[in-house]
Amino acid sequence: GVVEGGGGEEDMIVSGSHDATIKVWKVLLTGDWGCVRTLFGHGCFVNTLCLWGPTVYSAGEDGLIKQWDVRRQHSVGQLEGSDDLPVYSVCLTGSTKGWEAQERPDPDRLLSSGIKQEVLSWNLKSESFQRDGMGGVDDSLAVVMSPLEHAKRLNEEVERVRREVDAAITPEGKVVLEEALLEAIANAAKATRKAENFRYVRCMVQHAGLVYTAGGEDISRVWSLELGSSVGILKKVGGGVGVHAASCNPPKDLLGLCGMDGRVRIFGTADSAMHHRAAVAKREETLLDHGGELWTYDLIACQARLLLPGVTVRSLSCGAEHALLLDSNRVVWSWGSSARGQTGCGSRQAVARPTQIESLYGQGFSEGIRATKVAAGHYHSLMISTKGEAWVWGDNLKCQCGTEASSDVQHYQDELEGLRARLEQATLASASAATDDAKKKQKQQLSMISESIEQVETALAFSHCLNTPRRNGHLKAKPVVDISGGAAHSIFVTDGGLVYVCGDNARGQLGVPMDIVPKGNKEGAALVRVPMPVAEPLRPRDSPTEPLIKIVRASAGSHHSLFLSQEGRAYACGAAGEGQLGLSADAKVQHRGDVFTPQVVGSLKAHKLTSVAAGKSHSLFLSNNGQVFSTGTSDLGALGQGKSTVFHAPRPIRGLLTDQETGVAMVTREISTCGVTSFFVSSRCRAFVCGPKRHPAAEGGGGGRGGRAATIPGATGGALRS
Structure with missing residues (x-):
């Protein structure tokens, strides 16, 4: 959620959160902070708050901007006009000279920004808002500050000049107007390009008549309240991925921006405000980093700590x-x-x-x-x-541990039955109690029995779980050399090249058709209770001990599995709807239906593979020459292909064979996955990652919410597994 603090007579903290409530906190008589009031009114997440004395302005995902008095339980005003789109930031400002001089009179404007590509300036002194607390676009909207609006005005100017050219009488006048038309077209084209790059606004601060906004861009835009338009930008403020928080220190003319790369950047010098105002007067198109980037704090490094000193x-x-x-x-x-x-x-x-x-x-x-x-x-x-x-x-709910559940199940069931019988007797005794003391004792007994029932029910609910390590006796005579665990299934590879599986087989992830599973090894419609060997084509169905294809490595995804043979070929089974098996001959052609027996990944037959890795809905394959192939869904960038798409056949990942900093050729020697993120380790001990951009490590460019593989700064080689 979001937290704002007030000072002076209203010494309080106000917080808004994802439960759509606003809480007011003050210091209690005990000296501790406590919640003194909860405000209800938003229909969704509360994204931002702004305080002025006892007045609070809030906005959220429902697109509403509400005004509250913390001394009351309900909102006292509401601003509408953001088209029900999420509002991420609000701030108060004024139009008087006293505000610029930091004398801080009562504000008469509220600025709002969000997913809509504009900054709205609301007139808090409008007649309707003062009268009944309701404000809309017609009467309360003072200014719309947006590159889109600026580009629209310039394009309208182009049309006006074009009409004047058509209406020109003299040749000389037409030449002058045509020159003006060319200039207007150039200005409109430039403004249109800027408007197309304008993304959502996540945060906003006001200082000295200027408003600084930032969000999904790697720049902070500077707006003039007087002119109602953008007057410049601060460059490279979000580490290439954007900004999610901003703060301003007016006395020292400092602006702090927290980038989505986990770093805080501080801008400004003692004369920065003067410099900015001069730039506004000159209508400069671009502002430089006035005073430079003074400090940079790496928040991720600050949070990291050495977990096991002295342990390799x-x-x-x-x-x-x-x-x-x-x-x-x-x-x-x-x-x-x-x-x-x-x-x-x-x-x-x-x-x-x-x-x-x-x-x-x-x-x-x-x-x-x-x-x-x-x-x-x-x-x-x-x-x-x-x-x-x-x-x-x-967890052994779906038999993924491949061993018997707790032997205490019957004990818990018997104990629960006895406690319920005692509860019924105690309830009857409590109803017939004659004295107050007897009723009190019966009430205490009822409470104790109810608590015991709750504890036993909890123990029974988790009785399928193994709380301590247990040796799997079904694999006692089969030395295991590789293991892997998925969402609810497990894979065991023996030194003889046989593969044993257990757990959930609803999508075919075990590679065993349920119709051939012995009855004693089944549980329910799609569960394999104890480890059993994977049959064709990895071994003949009638030979339980001799493999037809010797498997040396396996990887379990959420609902699919990969197997690597001694010859360097990959086999896959399980869920195939998102291309994670890579069984199609064409990357754009979907392989329909789940696969219940391991199938060779045919498009990689020409490559000798050394490793496989299965993620949530994607798969990675590593060849002996260090080339990495990926297949599956790339909505979150896990494929490292630089765009959001679905591939149904493995495609090579570009850019992993060359160090982008030194230009030296490298070879990938290990691959790994963790859900929707992929990891790579090169022969030069460089670590790479690709996946969701919201994870600080996955900063790769490209479309969607992730992109190509990005280097992990300062990472060294070693086994990356997850």
């Missing part, structure tokens, strides 16, 4: 809400949410920082259980011990 990391794997780490001593660490037992800590309490799993290293094991690899599914975890044993823990 061997590999890392991330699930939906937890992470696993394997150090150089082959010790497993975990942290994050334990709601489904995925950290293996033995309880459902969250683990705040990396912690060794006690059941592996703290109870009777002199050396502990050492591991060679860890893998995190969405809500479950997998591990391979140095003996080749597969260990599992976490």
